[in-house]
Amino acid sequence: MNVLKAFSLASKTVKNVVFTAIGAVFLVVVLFLVFNKPGGTEITCKSMLKSIEEKSDMSTIEYSYNSIATVYDEKNENVKYHVLYKGTVQAGIDFKKIEIEKNKAEKKIEVTLPEIKITSISVSKKPEDLDYISNKSIKTETFLKEAYTVAEKDLSMKIQGNNALFKAAEINAKNKVEALLKPWVDQMPEYKLEVKTRGDLQ
Amino acid sequence: MKKIAILSLTAIILITCVCSCASQKNDMPTEVQIKNICELASLECYYNNVARIDKKAEHIFEKDRKQWIEYEGVATIGIDMDKVSMTISGEDITITMPKAQIIRELDLKADSMSYTTSKDGFLNKNKITIEDQKDAIEEAQEKMREEVESNTALFVQAEEDAKKLIENYINTMGEIAGKEYNIIWKQFPQGK
Numbered sequence: 459m460n461v462l463k464a465f466s467l468a469s470k471t472v473k474n475v476v477f478t479a480i481g482a483v484f485l486v487v488v489l490f491l492v493f494n495k496p497g498g499t500e501i502t503c504k505s506m507l508k509s510i511e512e513k514s515d516m517s518t519i520e521y522s523y524n525s526i527a528t529v530y531d532e533k534n535e536n537v538k539y540h541v542l543y544k545g546t547v548q549a550g551i552d553f554k555k556i557e558i559e560k561n562k563a564e565k566k567i568e569v570t571l572p573e574i575k576i577t578s579i580s581v582s583k584k585p586e587d588l589d590y591i592s593n594k595s596i597k598t599e600t601f602l603k604e605a606y607t608v609a610e611k612d613l614s615m616k617i618q619g620n621n622a623l624f625k626a627a628e629i630n631a632k633n634k635v636e637a638l639l640k641p642w643v644d645q646m647p648e649y650k651l652e653v654k655t656r657g658d659l660q
Numbered sequence: 661m662k663k664i665a666i667l668s669l670t671a672i673i674l675i676t677c678v679c680s681c682a683s684q685k686n687d688m689p690t691e692v693q694i695k696n697i698c699e700l701a702s703l704e705c706y707y708n709n710v711a712r713i714d715k716k717a718e719h720i721f722e723k724d725r726k727q728w729i730e731y732e733g734v735a736t737i738g739i740d741m742d743k744v745s746m747t748i749s750g751e752d753i754t755i756t757m758p759k760a761q762i763i764r765e766l767d768l769k770a771d772s773m774s775y776t777t778s779k780d781g782f783l784n785k786n787k788i789t790i791e792d793q794k795d796a797i798e799e800a801q802e803k804m805r806e807e808v809e810s811n812t813a814l815f816v817q818a819e820e821d822a823k824k825l826i827e828n829y830i831n832t833m834g835e836i837a838g839k840e841y842n843i844i845w846k847q848f849p850q851g852k
Contacts, residue, residue, distance in 0.1 A: 509832060513824060520814065522707040522807060526730055526776050540776045542710055542728055589712070591726045591778045622732050622769070626706035637700035637825040640693065641832035
């Protein structure tokens with residue numbers, strides 16, 4: 459009788475173990491299928507950076523900069539004349555210097571953009587694009603010789619402190635990076651994307 | 661015991677289905693996202709400009725005068741996202757997109773204005789009026805608009821950037837889903 463009882467108990471235990479094992483295996487298979495779909499890609503900062511770097515040709519934009527420079531006399535005391543010029547400036551960021559971090563605690567993808575850089579400056583050499591205001595008459599030849607150099611210097615000096623131009627370049631860079639990272643961030647609905655510039659961090 | 665096991669398995673299967681369906685939603689490119697990308701691809705075009713007043717003397721008691729007004733402004737060039745549409749047929753994704761245009765008009769920053777003026781005469785005065793300045797700025801803004809519009813490189817860049825960003829979006833979504841989408845571009849008919 460005892461033997462029968464023991465056999466029945468052992469058989470029940472075996473059944474339980476088998477059922478639990480099947481359940482566990484099934485659960486593992488199900489979880490594997492859900493989280494590792496075929497062709498699925500692990501979303502890492504590296505893959506996001508790669509996607510940005512591949513589009514580095516979108517990093518700069520040309521801006522129109524028509525302005526006025528002032529030319530002083532040799533003693534640098536009196537205004538000789540003011541020169542009006544037509545200029546263009548190219549500005550943007552180096553996509554290769556973008557940093558991405560996954561902040562798991564705050565559920566954020568933190569992107570830090572490098573500083574905006576001026577990549578080229580140019581002033582039109584066409585005589586019709588240069589003009590002057592002077593209280594004394596000046597020779598056109600003398601003016602044209604000097605004006606272009608003065609205008610170029612003036613433009614490179616002015617854009618260094620031009621917040622509005624840097625702000626526009628920053629908005630353009632931020633938007634591009636956000637658009638490039640969109641498909642990745644969409645895969646992590648619990649994460650938020652935060653694009654910052656070096657200026658924001660200071 | 662059997663009942664518990666069957667119930668557990670049923671629950672797991674249901675959860676799996678719900679999870680799969682929910683996650684599959686993120687694998688498919690959507691028109692809303694394409695439109696969002698178009699908006700992000702637009703170019704914020706800063707410009708610095710000079711309005712010119714050349715006031716010629718009308719008689720000998722007046723002097724030729726010049727005044728330049730320097731100012732900053734911003735215009736936005738991009739794709740009108742209301743005209744963007746997307747259709748999916750199997751692995752083929754057709755995107756209809758219009759050409760880039762000025763989507764936010766040239767916005768002059770009044771606080772950025774500075775003036776450079778030639779001296780007026782002592783006896784032969786020729787005053788530059790507020791009307792002269794208003795006309796000059798209007799003309800300069802119009803010229804700047806023409807200059808922006810004639811800068812085809814800027815419009816091409818806005819269009820190309822939008823296309824590249826959309827392609828990146830679709831290809832990445834495909835990569836994540838293990839699919840290879842074929843993108844077909846169609847031009848939105850002009851004048852509509």
